[in-house]
Amino acid sequence: MKILAVDDEQDILDILVQALTASGLHEVITALSAKEALARIAETEIPFDCCLIDIQMPSINGITLTQLIRQTPGYELQPIVIITAMHQKSYLDAAFKAGATDFVTKPFNLAALKSHIQEAQRVAFEKKRSQTGTYAEGELKRLGVKPKKLRLDYAFKIQGVPSAVDCREFENYVLQLSNRHLAGAIVSAMTIEGVEGVYDELSSEEFCLVVGQVAQSIHNVLCKSGGVLSYRGKGTFLCVGPKRFLATQAGIENAINRNFVELAPKERGARIMILVGKQVPLKSVSDFDAIASLSEAVENVEKKAVLLPNFFTRGHRLPNVRRVSQEEKRLEQRGYEVLLNEALSEMDGAPFSKRYN
Numbered sequence: 602m603k604i605l606a607v608d609d610e611q612d613i614l615d616i617l618v619q620a621l622t623a624s625g626l627h628e629v630i631t632a633l634s635a636k637e638a639l640a641r642i643a644e645t646e647i648p649f650d651c652c653l654i655d656i657q658m659p660s661i662n663g664i665t666l667t668q669l670i671r672q673t674p675g676y677e678l679q680p681i682v683i684i685t686a687m688h689q690k691s692y693l694d695a696a697f698k699a700g701a702t703d704f705v706t707k708p709f710n711l712a713a714l715k716s717h718i719q720e721a722q723r724v725a726f727e728k729k730r731s732q733t734g735t736y737a738e739g740e741l742k743r744l745g746v747k748p749k750k751l752r753l754d755y756a757f758k759i760q761g762v763p764s765a766v767d768c769r770e771f772e773n774y775v776l777q778l779s780n781r782h783l784a785g786a787i788v789s790a791m792t793i794e795g796v797e798g799v800y801d802e803l804s805s806e807e808f809c810l811v812v813g814q815v816a817q818s819i820h821n822v823l824c825k826s827g828g829v830l831s832y833r834g835k836g837t838f839l840c841v842g843p844k845r846f847l848a849t850q851a852g853i854e855n856a857i858n859r860n861f862v863e864l865a866p867k868e869r870g871a872r873i874m875i876l877v878g879k880q881v882p883l884k885s886v887s888d889f890d891a892i893a894s895l896s897e898a899v900e901n902v903e904k905k906a907v908l909l910p911n912f913f914t915r916g917h918r919l920p921n922v923r924r925v926s927q928e929e930k931r932l933e934q935r936g937y938e939v940l941l942n943e944a945l946s947e948m949d950g951a952p953f954s955k956r957y958n
Contacts, residue, residue, distance in 0.1 A: 602626065602627045602628070602650040602651060602718075602722070603627075603628045603630070603647070603649050603650050603651075604621060604627055604628065604629045604630070604649060604650065604651045604652070604653060604718075605629075605630050605631075605632065605638060605641055605642070605649040605651070605652045605653070606618070606621075606629055606630070606631050606632070606652075606653045607631075607632045607633075607634075607635065607637075607638040607652065607653065607654045607655060607658070607663070607666065608631075608633070608653075608654075608655040608658070608684070609633055609634060609655065609657075609658045609659060610655075611633065613655070613684075613707075614631040614633070616711075617629060617631075617653065618631065620711045620714070620715075621715070621718075630645075630649070634658060634659065634660065634661070635658055635660065635661035635662070635663070635665070635666040635669075636660065636661065638652075638654075638666060638670075639666070639669065639670075642670065642673060642676070648675040648676055648679055649676075649679065650679065650680070650722070651679065651680040651681075651682065651718055651721060651722065652670060652676075652679065652680070652681045652682070653682050653684050653718075654666055654667060654681060654682070654683055654684065654701075655683075655684055655685055656683060656685040656687050656692055656696070657685065657686070657687060663683060663685065663696075664692075664695045664696060664699045665699075667681055667683070667696065667699040667700050667701055668699045668700060670700075671699070671700035678725050678728045678729055679725060680702045680703075680718070680721030680722055680724065680725045681700060681701050681702050681721070682701070682702060682703045682704070682705060682714075682717055682718060682721050683696045683701045683703070683704045683705065684705045684706075684707065684709060684714070685704075685705075685706060685707060686706065686707040687706075688706055688781075690778070690781065690827075690843070693774070693777055693778070693781075694827060694829065697766050697770055697771075697773075697774045697829065698763065698764065698766060698829070700770075701770070702721040702724050702725070702769075702770055702773065703717045703720060703721050703724075703770075703773045704773070704774075704777050705717050720773070724769040724770065724773075727769060728767070728769075749800075749804075749805050750805035750806075751805050751808075751809075752834075753796070753797065753800045753834070753835050753836075754834040754835045754927055755834055756768040756831075756832055756833050756834035757809065757812075757832065757834075758832075759812065759813055759816045759830075759832050760813065761813065761817075762813065762816045762817050762820050762830070763820065763824075764820045764824035764825075764828055764829050764830050765816050765820070765829075765830055765831065765832070766829055766830075766831055767831065768831055768832070768833060768834075770831075771829065771830075771831030771839065771841075772892065772895070772935060774829055774841075775788075775841055775883065775891055775892070775894075775895060776888050776891055776892075778841065778883065778891075779883055779884065779885040779888065779890075779891035779894075780885070780888075781885075782885045785843070785844040785845055785882075786841060786842065786843055786844065786882070786883035786885075787841065787842050787844065787845045787846060787880045787881065787882060787883060788839065788840070788841050788880070788881045788882075788883050788894050788895055788897075788898040789823070789839075789840050789841075789842075789846070789853075789877065789878060789879075789880050789881070789898055790837060790838065790839050790840070790877075790878040790898040790899045790901060790902040790903075791815070791819060791837070791838045791840065791857065791875055791876065791877050791878070791902060792835075792836050792837045792838070792875070792876050792878075792902045792903065792906050793811070793812075793815060793836035793837075793873060793874075793875060793876075794873075794874040794875070794876050794906060795874075796835060796836030796837075799811065799836070799873060800836075811865070811869065811873065812832060812836070814861060814864045814865050815838065815857075815861060815873075815875055816830060816832060816838065817860075817864055818857045818858075818860040818861040818864060818875070819838055819840055819857055819875075821860050822853065822856045822857050822860055823840055823842060823846060823853065823857075824840065824842070826842075826843075827842065827843045828840055828841060828842035828843070829841055833899070833928050834927075834928065835926075835927070835928065837899060837902065837903070837928055839895055839898060839899065841883060845880060846880060850877055850878075850879060850880070853877050854875065854876065854877040857875050857877065858874060858875055861873065861875060876902055876905050876906055877902065878898055878899075878901035878902030878903075878904075878905055879898075879901045880898075881894050881897045881898045881901065882894070889936050892932055892935050892936035893932075893936055895932050896929050896932040896933060896936065899926065899928050899929055899932065900926075900929055903926050903929070
């Protein structure tokens with residue numbers, strides 16, 4: 602892997618070079634400033650596989666450099682790991698909103714850093730695979746349905762919404778938030794009611810516009826004071842805030858829908874409804890518990906999406922057992938991934954004879 606390491610401290614760069622090149626699997630190019638890093642990127646024909654960036658640098662800081670790299674052709678999906686001595690939540694928020702894939706604080710454990718780099722690589726790979734897996738024009742042709750350019754379950758990036766981050770970056774952000782043991786942090790999920798019908802009715806461009814308008818409405822109501830949101834595909838969103846939202850569940854739902862009506866065309870705003878699930882405290886006992894909080898939030902809103910139409914059409918009878926959604930399954934798999942990573946981290950450095958006993 603070809604890695605670009607950017608830090609204004611030569612000692613840190615020397616440590617990174619020594620640690621990452623020892624295996625013979627990585628080549629590390631260094632830069633002592635953002636300006637030098639941009640020059641390295643410009644003179645390299647094949648994009649770097651990963652960038653490691655410090656935040657506190659003179660002239661152009663690491664947050665701005667991350668934004669500039671994301672705007673560079675070929676680097677839209679490449680992993681960017683922030684390595685910084687800054688522990689404050691404001692830096693964490695700014696890094697992920699700028700496009701960082703992951704966040705590591707100094708002093709860092711070299712084994713853990715390698716794990717973060719591998720995870721960032723996996724995130725980038727999954728994004729590229731998801732993009733190539735979207736529908737080509739005319740591929741989806743169900744009776745009475747317009748051809749689509751993307752799948753309903755595709756968790757595409759929301760553009761133009763300040764608090765929106767990509768799907769897997771959101772999970773890395775939540776893990777960082779949980780590790781800081783911030784008391785009162787809350788997760789909530791939202792979904793577009795009857796999203797399959799909305800998707801079938803609209804073109805791919807119109808559907809993306811609706812998703813963006815819903816994201817903007819969630820941002821306007823919940824995220825202006827420090828929250829972060831993510832689109833999960835299939836009309837579902839996750840939002841994490843630093844503390845419990847003061848409004849009731851119904852109050853939040855009404856506010857988001859009112860805001861959406863103001864943003865959307867009149868005929869569309871009147872027909873689309875956004876459902877809001879119960880708030881779930883962000884658990885901070887372990888990384889597995891943090892991911893479980895996300896899954897619980899998704900489960901809450903999807904149960905509501907199943908119960909609501911049945912409440913009006915089936916005489917208040919409960920529907921059949923709800924199927925576990927694809928997003929819940931994906932989050933469950935992610936939870937077991939972080940659980941495995943935790944176990945491997947605990948074994949790292951232990952005598953070989955004890956690692957598998």
